[in-house]
Amino acid sequence: MSIRIGILGYGNLGRGVEKAVCASDDMELTAVFTRRSPESVKTVSGAKVLSADALADMKDDIDVLVLCGGSATDLPVQTPKYASMFNVVDSFDTHANIPSHFAAVDAAAGAAGKVGVISCGWDPGMFSLARLYSHSVLPDGKDYTFWGRGVSQGHSDAIRRIEGVRDARQYTVPVEEALAQVRSGSNPELTTRQKHTRECYVVAEEGADKARIEKEIKEMPNYFADYDTTVTFISEEEMKASHNTLPHGGSVIYSGQTGDSHHVIEYSLKLDSNPEFTGSVIASVARAAYRMNREGMSGAKTMFDIAPKYLSPLDDAELRAHLL
Amino acid sequence: MSIRIGILGYGNLGRGVEKAVCASDDMELTAVFTRRSPESVKTVSGAKVLSADALADMKDDIDVLVLCGGSATDLPVQTPKYASMFNVVDSFDTHANIPSHFAAVDAAAGAAGKVGVISCGWDPGMFSLARLYSHSVLPDGKDYTFWGRGVSQGHSDAIRRIEGVRDARQYTVPVEEALAQVRSGSNPELTTRQKHTRECYVVAEEGADKARIEKEIKEMPNYFADYDTTVTFISEEEMKASHNTLPHGGSVIYSGQTGDSHHVIEYSLKLDSNPEFTGSVIASVARAAYRMNREGMSGAKTMFDIAPKYLSPLDDAELRAHLL
Numbered sequence: 001m002s003i004r005i006g007i008l009g010y011g012n013l014g015r016g017v018e019k020a021v022c023a024s025d026d027m028e029l030t031a032v033f034t035r036r037s038p039e040s041v042k043t044v045s046g047a048k049v050l051s052a053d054a055l056a057d058m059k060d061d062i063d064v065l066v067l068c069g070g071s072a073t074d075l076p077v078q079t080p081k082y083a084s085m086f087n088v089v090d091s092f093d094t095h096a097n098i099p100s101h102f103a104a105v106d107a108a109a110g111a112a113g114k115v116g117v118i119s120c121g122w123d124p125g126m127f128s129l130a131r132l133y134s135h136s137v138l139p140d141g142k143d144y145t146f147w148g149r150g151v152s153q154g155h156s157d158a159i160r161r162i163e164g165v166r167d168a169r170q171y172t173v174p175v176e177e178a179l180a181q182v183r184s185g186s187n188p189e190l191t192t193r194q195k196h197t198r199e200c201y202v203v204a205e206e207g208a209d210k211a212r213i214e215k216e217i218k219e220m221p222n223y224f225a226d227y228d229t230t231v232t233f234i235s236e237e238e239m240k241a242s243h244n245t246l247p248h249g250g251s252v253i254y255s256g257q258t259g260d261s262h263h264v265i266e267y268s269l270k271l272d273s274n275p276e277f278t279g280s281v282i283a284s285v286a287r288a289a290y291r292m293n294r295e296g297m298s299g300a301k302t303m304f305d306i307a308p309k310y311l312s313p314l315d316d317a318e319l320r321a322h323l324l
Numbered sequence: 325m326s327i328r329i330g331i332l333g334y335g336n337l338g339r340g341v342e343k344a345v346c347a348s349d350d351m352e353l354t355a356v357f358t359r360r361s362p363e364s365v366k367t368v369s370g371a372k373v374l375s376a377d378a379l380a381d382m383k384d385d386i387d388v389l390v391l392c393g394g395s396a397t398d399l400p401v402q403t404p405k406y407a408s409m410f411n412v413v414d415s416f417d418t419h420a421n422i423p424s425h426f427a428a429v430d431a432a433a434g435a436a437g438k439v440g441v442i443s444c445g446w447d448p449g450m451f452s453l454a455r456l457y458s459h460s461v462l463p464d465g466k467d468y469t470f471w472g473r474g475v476s477q478g479h480s481d482a483i484r485r486i487e488g489v490r491d492a493r494q495y496t497v498p499v500e501e502a503l504a505q506v507r508s509g510s511n512p513e514l515t516t517r518q519k520h521t522r523e524c525y526v527v528a529e530e531g532a533d534k535a536r537i538e539k540e541i542k543e544m545p546n547y548f549a550d551y552d553t554t555v556t557f558i559s560e561e562e563m564k565a566s567h568n569t570l571p572h573g574g575s576v577i578y579s580g581q582t583g584d585s586h587h588v589i590e591y592s593l594k595l596d597s598n599p600e601f602t603g604s605v606i607a608s609v610a611r612a613a614y615r616m617n618r619e620g621m622s623g624a625k626t627m628f629d630i631a632p633k634y635l636s637p638l639d640d641a642e643l644r645a646h647l648l
Contacts, residue, residue: 019582024463098644124648126457129632130591131647133450136608136635137601139348185594258343258604261596267454268592270509272585277461280582284460304643308453309628311460319628320422323455324448 002028003290004061005283006086008052008078009068010034010041012246013091016279017066018045024283026313030062059085064286066090076101083109083116083300087289089282091121098124106300115293117301120285121278122269123147127252129303130267134254138263141256144182146174146195150248150274158223159200162216164208167236169243171199174250182253185262198229201243203236248274284311326352327614328385329607330410332376332402333392334358334365336570337415340603341390342369348607350637354386383409388610390414400425407433407440407624411613413606415445422448430624439617441625444609445602446593447471451576453627454591458578462587465580468506470498470519474572474598482547483524486540488532491560493567495523498574506577509586522553525567527560572598608635 005021007014010032021029022045029047031054038049055065065086067078071094079090083105092101101118109116119125123145131143152172159168178195181188200217204210214231217224234242251268271277285303288310292301309316314323329345331338334356345353346369353371355378362373379389389410391402395418403414407429416425425442433440443449447469455467476496483492502519505512524541528534538555541548558566575592595601609627612634616625633640638647 016582023582095648098648099641102644119648126461128648129457132632132636132643133453135647136611136632136637137450137604139637183594258340258347258597258600261600263596263601264594266590266592266594268590270507270588270590272587273582276582276585277587280461287460302644302648304633304640304648305631307629307631308456308460312456313460313463316628317423319456320426320626323459324419324422324443324452324626324628 002026003287004028004030004063005286006030006033006055006058006062006065007068008033008055008065008082009074010043010049011068012275013279013282014066014068015044016273016275016277017068017282018043018047018279019276020280020283021286022047024287024313027283027287030058055082055085062086063290064089066282066286071097076104079116079118080104080108083114084112085114087115087286087293089117089120089285089289091125091278091282092118093121093124095124102300102302110299113293113298115289115298115301117285117289117303117306119302120282122271122281123250125278125281125303126269127250127267130252130265131254132304134252134256134265138254138256138258138265140258141254141263142187144190144195144253144255145250146179146182146253147250148172148174148196148248150250150271151243151246153246155198155200155223158220159202159217162213164205164213165202166205167203167239169201169239171201173197173199179251179253182255183264183266185255185264187255192226193228196227198224198227200224200229200231201234201239202231203239204233245272246274247272248277287311287313326350327611328352328354328387329610330354330357330379330382330386330389331392332357332379332389332406333398334367334373335392336599337603337606338392339368340597340599340601341392341606342367342371342603343600344604344607345610346371348611348637351607351611354382379406379409386410387614388413390606390610395421400428403440403442404428404432407438408436409438411439411610411617413441413444413609413613415449415602415606416442417445417448419448426624426626434623437617437622439613439622439625441609441613441627441630443626444606446595446605447574449602449605449627450593451574451591454576454589455578456628458576458580458589462578462580462582462589464582465578465587466511468514468519468577468579469574470503470506470577471574472496472498472520472572474574474595475567475570477570479522479524479547482544483526483541486537488529488537489526490529491527491563493525493563495525497521497523503575503577506579507588507590509579509588511579516550517552520551522548522551524548524553524555525558525563526555527563528557569596570598571596572601611635611637
């Protein structure tokens, strides 16, 4: 019997989860749920679209509900709410609020006897696992996380909010020199500026003051002020032709010791599509949530709590025979 | 209270485990156990050395027994035997026999209510995890494992068995071109010869026929015949000066798709000391075995069955706050 998946929220991430679920033999997509008018949404796979209000009556029709909303306002409400009805998975990534989000989901999921897995994807997610495994194996060491080269949607949005900007795409780029230093095992102390640069491609409104836009970007606190930032104005055509995908990736590099012996562990990703890869991670976690719940587990979880075998559609004996 | 560890077998791996246990605040080394005469063994840490025969009376003194014998003849007997008395961890790596070894350990550990974790280290071990996570997240893809540059002790031993060879060190070296092809995402089909070369450094006995030794090495089936192998004769002094450590490492590269989007995942290790890193992995698994058993789990396990959190000395809330 297939694992029946629901998706709430149908943006880039929702489409990424849809693609992964449809490509998995052991899962089926029951429906996409939206807070918009269902008639206004067409799914890529042809899966049906229902109003989010329909979820309350579908407790027996869905094994795992995947929450594809944003971390700022959607997930803090949605994940606990739906964890009281379904096994759920989200990609909550507001780091400072993870403890309170975890507690809220744990209370709801625990009371309902459901599993609620938070903060899944690649960072938090696969990169978190790389950090945890490395720290556990080599307690005497230091982890470094580099992101990119890839599109940061949050930074692109921040530029778009500047007056006179029609469109923007921001690439986060790791500094090669810093990467080389870390890989050498020299354990450097690196400032924010030494680790990443930011490349901005901007389509300005006609007649806009480009010098002012560039200055506003470069001086924007938190987003750009602490980085070496380049701003390049391009045409709308060039934006469409050369910046129409969402690649990303990066590396977690761990540099550790056993006495005088040095060891470097690196986990790296090179992704053509950030939302499709993130959606694929989430789909495998949905499988795990379903299986763990069937074995009697409940409450909030992160990928740290999931034995790796639960993520795979293969059975334990096959895993040992082919992948160990 | 510290986790009390015993080590059976005191070669390179036993010393690696000893170092890792002594560096962990939450573990203590109860004793090293040997089948040799205990007086003949001196431990690096000063830990006491007891006869392996003493183990039968120490069920209440040791939480996890780490088995550091060889996969060929030691572990198939020792792991099931001691899993009936202790939680155990081994590094069994004879791939074809993993199913039968798992079954034997499962029967013994299950009956005794203990946890027996087999095949821990980096391959099998960390590399197996990299393969499993990648396959689970991106079912449509292919994994490639490259080893080296590093010393293969099995291949070094095979050379030492040739007549006229006094000492030998064999380095397994991945072919850069093959690595580059795989990292590009082109999913090449690679033969054994295309993936790795073998570099042999040999100290010959005085007057030995070097041409014959070189020929015997290069034509040795399974070990060298399928590889491009180079043989370099060196002096005993040079062997001691330049080849006195056991570095190793390698990469698991996974090349996968979501529709038209391509993704490359790479997990790589660069290790100054193979036995010390392997010992560190095993020590973290010993911690997990102890904690899982305290929670009521029993039977044979592999690293696939271990939720990552169990490997870390930090508690769950700390892990979420600092590493997620």
